[in-house]
Amino acid sequence: MSAPSQVRFPGAAGLRETGRLFALALDVVRAMPSRPFQVREFIQQCWFVASVTILPTALVSIPFGAVIALQLGSLTRQIGAQSFTGAASVLAIIQQASPIVTALLIAGAGGSAICADLGSRKIRDEIDAMEVLGVSPIQRLVVPRVLAAMLVALLLNGMVSVVGVMGGYTFNVIMQGGTPGAYMASFNALAQLPDLWISELKALIFGFLAGVVAAYRGLNPPPGPKGVGDAVNQSVVITFLLLFAANFILTTLYLQLVPPKGM
Numbered sequence: 001m002s003a004p005s006q007v008r009f010p011g012a013a014g015l016r017e018t019g020r021l022f023a024l025a026l027d028v029v030r031a032m033p034s035r036p037f038q039v040r041e042f043i044q045q046c047w048f049v050a051s052v053t054i055l056p057t058a059l060v061s062i063p064f065g066a067v068i069a070l071q072l073g074s075l076t077r078q079i080g081a082q083s084f085t086g087a088a089s090v091l092a093i094i095q096q097a098s099p100i101v102t103a104l105l106i107a108g109a110g111g112s113a114i115c116a117d118l119g120s121r122k123i124r125d126e127i128d129a130m131e132v133l134g135v136s137p138i139q140r141l142v143v144p145r146v147l148a149a150m151l152v153a154l155l156l157n158g159m160v161s162v163v164g165v166m167g168g169y170t171f172n173v174i175m176q177g178g179t180p181g182a183y184m185a186s187f188n189a190l191a192q193l194p195d196l197w198i199s200e201l202k203a204l205i206f207g208f209l210a211g212v213v214a215a216y217r218g219l220n221p222p223p224g225p226k227g228v229g230d231a232v233n234q235s236v237v238i239t240f241l242l243l244f245a246a247n248f249i250l251t252t253l254y255l256q257l258v259p260p261k262g263m
Contacts, residue, residue: 020220024138025212028146031139038144045148049110050155057105057156058163064097065089065164066171073172087190089172093164094191094199095254100247101164102157103206106149107239111214114145115235118218119228127219137219146211153207157200190260198254205250206243213239 069089118141121127127137173179217235221227 021213021216024142024216024219025208027138028142028212028215031136031143032147034139034143038140041140042144042147045114045145046151048113049106049148049152052109052113053105053152053156054159056109057102057160060101060105061098061160061163062167064101064160065093065167068092068097068164069168069172070175087186089168090165090187091191091195093168094161094195096247096251098157098160098164099199099202099206100243101160102153102203103210103243104240106153106156106207107210107214107243108236110149110152111210111239112232112236114149114211115214115218115232116228118142118145118215119221119231122219122221123223123225123228142211142215142219145215146208149211149214150204150207153203153210154200157203161196161199192258194254194258198250198258202247202250205246209242209246210239213242 072088072092118127121141127141130137130140214235217231217238221231
């Protein structure tokens with residue numbers, strides 16, 4: 001009798017890849033408190049990720065804040081609610097735009113560099129050599145990079161919030177004829193401290209996702225140098241999809257759990 005043929009289910013490969021990605025994320029979380037901690041590697045990765053993301057993030061945050069302020073200013077003028085322009089634009093920047101912009105730049109600039117670095121090490125068999133010598137690539141290489149992405153995302157989120165709010169304030173006051181006092185008064189009336197907390201929490205989680213996905217694709221590239229480039233492209237696309245899904249979940253939970261100010 002001939003051997004029974006294996007049944008192939010559609011999407012089985014995708015499920016395996018998803019499982020391996022979550023397994024790597026769990027391994028990274030377990031390896032974070034392990035000793036010895038690679039302090040030097042962590043500092044180098046923080047500096048590298050920050051150096052490739054600070055300027056693009058600052059340049060992107062200015063038009064982001066301006067576009068939000070201009071659009072909301074036009075909308076509030078149509079419905080006769082100009083006094084709420086400041087609150088609406090600042091909350092939109094802090095809660096949504098700032099973490100998203102930060103995460104996209106971390107994934108697009110820092111994450112792609114992390115993926116390319118680990119992928120080149122993989123095709124040169126450096127990762128296999130470390131495993132043969134009993135050195136954990138996750139603890140030695142992945143954990144410092146993931147923590148660096150999380151820390152830089154956390155810090156960049158604060159910078160994007162400040163720059164975006166200043167850009168929105170400037171464009172609203174100069175181009176739309178808004179008053180500085182009304183802009184700040186509406187923000188003080190509706191904003192609350194948890195709005196900043198959820199923004200920082202989003203940035204931290206987004207940085208973790210960007211670092212883990214970049215590390216996973218870098219450690220599992222297709223064969224050959226071309227495979228490293230393909231892995232970089234895949235890591236950026238996967239990270240973007242995960243970021244928008246995580247942002248939807250976190251925003252929904254925040255709006256359900258934290259009551260608006262004044263209620």
